[in-house]
Amino acid sequence: MIKPPWIRSVRRALLAAGATAALATGLLTATATTSQAATQQPCDIYAAGGTPCVAAHSTTRALYAAYNGPLYQVRRASDNATLNIGVLTAGGFANAPAQDSFCANTSCVITDIYDQSGKGNDLTQAPAGGAAGGPDNLANAFAAPVTAGGHEAYGVYVAPGTGYRNDTTNGIATGDQPEGMYAIFDGTHFNNGCCFDYGNAETSNTDTGNGHMEAIYFGTENHWGTGSGTGPWIMADLENGLFSGVNQHLNSGDPTVNNRFLTAIVKGGPNQWAIRGGDARSGGLSTFYSGVRPNVSGYNPMHKEGAIILGIGGDNSKGSAGTFYEGVMTSGYPSDATEDAVQANITAVGYGSNTGPLHAVGAGKCLDVPNGSTTPGVQTDIWTCNGGANQGWTHTSGNQLTVTENNGTTLCLDASGKGTTAGTKVITWTCNGQTNQQWNLNANGTVTNVLSGLCLDVASGSTADGALVELWTCNGGSNQQWSQQTS
Template sequence: MLVIPLLRRRTRLLLAFLLAMAIAVPVFGTTAAPAAAASSGPCDLYASGGTPCEAAYSTTRAMFSSYNGPLYQIQRASDSATLNISLASPGGIVNAAPQVSFCSGTSCTITQLYDQTPNANNLPISPGSSCAGCSGSLSGPGPNGSDIGADAMALPVTVGGHSAYGVLVNNIGTGYRNNAAKNVPTGSQPEGLYMLTSSRLTSGSCCFDFGSAETDDSDDGNATMNAIYYGSACWTGGCTGPGPWVGGDLENGMYFSAAGPNPSNIPSETGEFVSAWEKNNGTTNFTLKYGNGQSGGLNQAYSGALPDGYNPMKVQPSIELGTGGDNSPEGTGEFFEGAVTKGFPDDATENAVQADITAAGYADNTTTFPPPTQSVISLKSHANGKYVDAADNTTSLIADAASVGTNETFDMVANNNGTVNLRAHSDNQWVTAENSGNAPLIANRGAPGPWETFYLLHNSDGSVSLRAYNNQHIVTAEDAGASALIANRTAIGPWEEFDLAGA
């Protein structure tokens, strides 16, 4: 009966002796030791502040000091094989070398972001309108109206001197979503959010979001989502400066204050890496902050009442990245890490997380993007040799003009994601494929959105065709040009071909 205690005491004495010797003996040589795991990560700090992470994602590093699982999954185009990308060490930085080798000679797509919390709220590519019950969703460009994934190699950066890759949302309809998230705040429960992004790629369209959204990928009304929006879309009007700004997408509005516009003393919030913060107590307050992801502390842009009609919040258990709550697909941006927390984080906790981000050593974000270009054009139909006419905002577009005048002239804005928008000179309104492409084209919209977005296709004979984004159908000069233009064709023939003049 005395043997086990005696052995335990001897074992403890031996361990203590060996530890003392290890401390006392100097170590010589130049071989570097493996990098130690971080003493704390963003989600360790949130937990210490009493507002634990319920969903946490990163393509660059661990969000917990103890995390040792995969960060994200990629799929290569050549054979559809998949690979999980993991950490170089527990709690450390991503090991990107396997990705480089795996994607050599082909292209790769990020197909899933892994949640680092025990909730396993992983983010696959968004189902868009393809999911059951998502009939109110805007379609993505993927199969059956789903979204598409980001190019895995398109956003190289370094973290602590090590190679890493971010999530680049630059193609229309790039988005990720989990419509059955576990243990995240719902209803009017307090919630905190942050993400690390960049102003190198933003847009004035809806919506580059990260956070809580609707479970049916649809617009379920005011206050049914609570996400960070980062961009320059001034939904309510009256904004000051060019943006971009950190806002709260609370559904039916991206708010930079209770009234909507950004504070006039903050014309933009920019940087190679930008930390974006939103927290919402569900009834009386939402707060917006931003910071430099490489150095310094946080700046508070707004803290105060929720907008009218948003008290109480009605948040649903869905997490999204890259699109709006109803799968609005036109936002562009960059994502490196982010988290959703339970509770309303205090300033000290957020300051600690900001310090952890700046200490991580993000650098070398050098990816560049061409700005949108604008041309003045006219469209001559091959169906009858006449020009497309937009008489006014109540008359559908039709190819019935023998010559070019104001009604036959359009501004064509070519976006950096391969799409275009058309604005008629006759009424200064944007051309829309009304009713998700089921009604004739008409110039009656004040701003471009999914229905106002087209792919410009270049044909072998030098003509062009337009494919409407939201139903992926080709615009045709129906009845050999005798009827209004409508996006209802699946193949290109003479009725779907136009000469682009004046560009």
């Protein structure tokens, strides 16, 4: 939906709980309307249902109403210093502004995703495994900006080669013991690589046989099994097979799902398991499979080992892509009613995106990084809008306009050479927090550079694909008018 002329994300406080806010033209500041803490969060609900969390991971919010500890840790490139990112209040949302401040003028990666359950099941950089060398890459801390409850937050952006793991856990199901798990993913970020997983895996980082895993999978890998349509699908990675149902291959009841924010559930016990899913912003859950274990040798009984993985397969297969916001693992097989209550809690959060294309109004095209280049110094242009990552811009709380390419590289819109004269090239550059990378999004539809006060301008008023973008004296022309679309 076009929201003219601007969605301003000062502190990203532009969402009301349960829905994306439709903001009036010219609204430049806002106050979050969602309370910081709920009386119950997902792990409180699971505990009340008799299936307590034994692992709880999130970079966006607390998963217990009383939780007041760290959510994750970031490390900055400039001096390798680290900072734990906690919550704004007990039971509330991530203190993302602390990350913004700590990582200003440099880049940061996510080093640790802390377990909120108290069992110490933290996720850290995955080591080498049987399928691929390591250690795996760490996620760019700024590559998955979102809003949660009207507050700025960041997810875990898994580009191929990125992975987290814990091989020495406490309380995670082993053997044929029952367990449940859910995760919130970006349903538009996926590939056909193996394997974007969250859940239970081998402790040896190698493939130890059928039934030695039980993890949520999301993507379009179809070598072992599929759902209906072209995907992506929620499936279960049970090792040596991605399963959508009882059969090794197709389950037509497991649909293609690509909600911007997706709730994905897998649970399993002695000769029973299920897949469920739904839109993490509205509505309930659907059951895509519920029944007996697969009719292939080795999966009944199961042989789960109790490690936890995120973004990779059990043997460290790491060709996958995806984005993770929150997830838990439980002791015991949760009831559908308990999961339905958790889904209601999730939809009340009001997850939202403040990233979207910047439309050049006069040309009817989008601000574009040519060929999706990740090389600093490339001059931006306009191009037919295509939904590509190289046209997805985020206006940060630091007034930067950032773009994250498909490989996870994040760059900032930049006035080249700190230029302050008409005709200065507008390029992408490594983010550094300086004023030539800060942009005011104005109520009249213009975008002005903080350093120079000049307007973002399509050169010569061109409407052609590839027309270059520069700074120019503000003149009210349609080639200086911009609007943004967010999801």
